[in-house]
Amino acid sequence: xxxxxxxxxxxxxxxxxxxxxxxxxxxxxxxxxxxxxxxxxxxxxxxxxxxxxxxxxxxxxxxxxxxxxxxxxxxxxxxxxxxxxxxxxxxxxxxxxxxxxxxxxxxxxxxxxxxxxxxxxxxxxxxxxxxxxxxxxxxxxxxxxxxxxxxxxxxxxxxxxxxxxxxxxxxxxxxxxxxxxxxxxxxxxxxxxxxxxxxxxxxxxxxxxxxxxxxxxxxxxxxxxxxxxxxxxxxxxxxxxxxxxxxxxxxxxxxxxxxxxxxxxxxxxxxxxxxxxxxxxxxxxxxxxxxxxxxxxxxxxxxxxxxxxxxxxxxxxxxxxxxxxxxxxxxxxxxx
Numbered sequence: 001x002x003x004x005x006x007x008x009x010x011x012x013x014x015x016x017x018x019x020x021x022x023x024x025x026x027x028x029x030x031x032x033x034x035x036x037x038x039x040x041x042x043x044x045x046x047x048x049x050x051x052x053x054x055x056x057x058x059x060x061x062x063x064x065x066x067x068x069x070x071x072x073x074x075x076x077x078x079x080x081x082x083x084x085x086x087x088x089x090x091x092x093x094x095x096x097x098x099x100x101x102x103x104x105x106x107x108x109x110x111x112x113x114x115x116x117x118x119x120x121x122x123x124x125x126x127x128x129x130x131x132x133x134x135x136x137x138x139x140x141x142x143x144x145x146x147x148x149x150x151x152x153x154x155x156x157x158x159x160x161x162x163x164x165x166x167x168x169x170x171x172x173x174x175x176x177x178x179x180x181x182x183x184x185x186x187x188x189x190x191x192x193x194x195x196x197x198x199x200x201x202x203x204x205x206x207x208x209x210x211x212x213x214x215x216x217x218x219x220x221x222x223x224x225x226x227x228x229x230x231x232x233x234x235x236x237x238x239x240x241x242x243x244x245x246x247x248x249x250x251x252x253x254x255x256x257x258x259x260x261x262x263x264x265x266x267x268x269x270x271x272x273x274x275x276x277x278x279x280x281x282x283x284x285x286x287x288x289x290x291x292x293x294x295x296x297x298x299x300x301x302x303x304x305x306x307x308x309x310x311x312x313x314x315x316x317x318x319x320x321x322x323x324x325x326x327x328x329x330x331x332x333x334x335x336x
Contacts, residue, residue, distance in 0.1 A: 001013055001126060001127055001128075002123055002126045005220045006220050007219075007220055008190065008213075008220075009185060009186070009188075009216065009217060009221060010119075010123065010185060010186055010187075010188070011184070011185045011221075012122060012123070013126070014125075014126040014128065014176065015126070015176065016122045016126050016177055016182060016183040017174065017175060017176070017179055017180070017181070017182055017183075018172050018174050018181045018293055019073075019173050019178070019179075020070040020073065020172075021070070021170065021171060021172045021173070021288075021289040021293050022039050022040075022064065022065070022066030022067035022068075022170070022171045022289060023037070023038045023039050023040070023168070023169070023171075023285075023286045023289040024039065024040040024041075024059045024063045024066065024169045024170075024286075025038045025041055025042070025059075025166070025167065025168040025169075025282070025286050025290075026041075026042050026044075026045050026167030027042055027043060027044060027045070028167065028267075028272065029041070029166055029167060029267075029286065030042070031272070032266050032267045032272065033267070034266060034286075034287065034290060037291045037294065038286060038290045039066045039070075039290070042059075042167075045140065045167050047059070053087060053091065053092065053095070053140075053143045055140060055142075055143075056085065056092040056096070056138050056139070056140035056143050056167075056169075057091075057093075057138075059096075059138050059140065059167070059282070060083065060085075060092060060093060060136055060137075060169045061096050062169065063138070063171040063285075063289070064097070064100075064136055064171045066171070067171040067172065067173050067289075071173055073173060075100060075102065077131065077132050078100075078102055078132050078133065078134050078173065079102075079103065079129070079132060080102070080103045080104075080121070080129075080130055080134070081097055081102050081133070082107055082118075082120045082121045082133065082134070083104070083106065083107065083134075083135070083137060084108045084109065084113040084116070084117060084281070085113065085138050085139060085281050086110065086139050086143075086144050086147070086281055087144075087147060088147065090106045090107075090108055092138055092139075092140070092143070093106060093136065093137070093138070094106060097136070105117075109189070109310045109312075109327060109329060110281070110310030110311050110327070111139075111202075111206075111234065111235050111279055111280055111281050111283065111308065111310040111311065112189060112308040112309050112310030112328055113281045113285075113310065114135065114137045114234075114284050115186075115284070115308035115329035116189075117135035117137060118135040118172055118174070118183070118331055119186040120135070121133035121134065121135040122135075122186065122331070123186075125174045126176075131175055132174065133174055133175070134172070134174075135171065135173075135174065136169065136171040136172075137169065137170060137281040137285045138168065138169035138170075138281055138282045138285070139167070139168065139169075139279075139280030139283065140165070140167045140280075141165045141166070141280070144165040144280060145165065147315065161198070161200055161201040161239050161276050162200040162201075162276060163202060163203065163237045163263060163274065163275065163276050163278060163279035164272075164273075164274035164275065164279065165278075165279055166266060166278045166279065166282045166283035166286065167282065168266075168280070168282030168285065168286035169286065170284075170285030170289035170290070172288075172289060172293070180296055180297050180299075180335040180336065181293050181297055181333050181334070181335065182336070183331055183332070183333060184332040185217075185331070186329065186330060186332065187213050187217040187220065187330040188213075189212075189213050189328045189329045189330070190209070190212055190327070191209075191325045191327055192209040192212050192327065192328075193323055193324075193325045193326070194207065194326065197323050197324065198324075199324065201239060202237075202240070202311040202324065203235075203237040203238070203239040203241070203243070203263070204243055205240075205311050205313075205323075205324040206236055206240055206309040206310065206326035207236055207243035207244045207247065208243075208247065208326060209309055209310075209326035209327050210236060210240070210244050210307050210326075211244055211247040211248065212328070213329065213330045214231060214330060215248075217305065221332070225253060228258065228303050228304055228305055229301045230258055230260055230301060230304045231255065231260070232259075232260050232262060232284075232287070232288075232306050233259065233260075233261045233307050233309055234261060234262030234263060234284025234288075234306075235261065235262050235263030235279040235280065235284055235308075236261045236263060236277075237261065237263040237264065237276035237279065238264060238269075238276045238277050240261070240263075241259070241263075241264065261277065262283050262287040262308075263276075263277035263279055263283055263284075265287055265291070266278040266287055284309075292306065293333070296333055296335050297335070299335050302334060302335050302336070303334045303335075305330055305331070305332055305333075306330065306331045306333055307329070307330040308328065308330075309327070309328040310326065310327050310328070311325075312324070312325045312326065313325075
């Protein structure tokens with residue numbers, strides 16, 4: 001069964017499999033470099049709904065239904081759902097999943113929510129609490145802009161450090177170990193404050209949290225960067241990725257060639273106007289479910305770290321001049 005190593009790292013000794021996974025994205029995400037990887041690509045961001053928030057909830061429904069279908073599950077096979085999003089009171093998840101009539105845990109880790117929900121679902125699976133659990137999250141460009149920044153039609157200028165909130169959702173269904181991809185362990189993030197107050201520079205705000213969690217995982221598991229095929233972060237974008245690189249260089253560790261960021265993988269920054277890259281709960285979730293997990297299942301990646309990152313701010317805290325704390329939750333995934 002699960003064992004706490006130290007300082008937030010939990011080893012899943014019973015073994016956990018990601019049995020199936022589903023991804024649903026918007027048109028812009030489908031036009032990006034990973035477009036062929038996703039299970040569902042919408043023709044637009046509305047999905048025929050009256051509001052952006054309803055559309056975001058529908059993306060979650062699609063990701064969940066796709067994961068069920070791909071794993072030959074029915075809804076009643078799922079013992080628990082762990083889900084969250086960026087909207088106030090996690091309404092994207094609550095409204096999207098209210099008709100499932102399944103036991104529901106609402107979780108919030110900002111853009112790190114996919115890693116947080118998957119960590120908790122995997123812990124339940126390792127402890128054999130229920131047969132299968134689902135981890136789901138989402139984001140939507142328009143619903144996030146409405147809540148966090150300015151009216152969509154305002155025409156405000158986005159700074160070069162700003163990131164584009166992904167219209168996307170991802171879902172993983174986990175259970176007792178049977179086949180790859182396997183969840184081997186996870187390290188829970190700590191709230192880390194870099195003193196950044198600019199809401200348009202979230203990458204810089206989150207980089208310290210990613211550094212802290214990855215470094216603690218190395219120490220607690222007695223591993224090094226050389227033990228992994230890749231370290232995926234999400235969603236630091238270009239600014240945050242550069243900062244993370246600098247932080248590790250202080251330890252005489254070069255992450256070049258091993259580090260990839262979901263916020264940089266999802267879009268083509270030369271052709272798509274996303275400035276510093278992608279962000280949002282759905283960014284790392286869709287990259288995980290559309291790209292990373294399939295590569296592990298096929299044996300193209302053997303052992304990786306997935307460290308999703310989140311900026312723990314609100315519209316109120318930013319208006320009050322508070323700095324933006326960051327957090328990063330990490331999972332170790334493998335093919336054996």
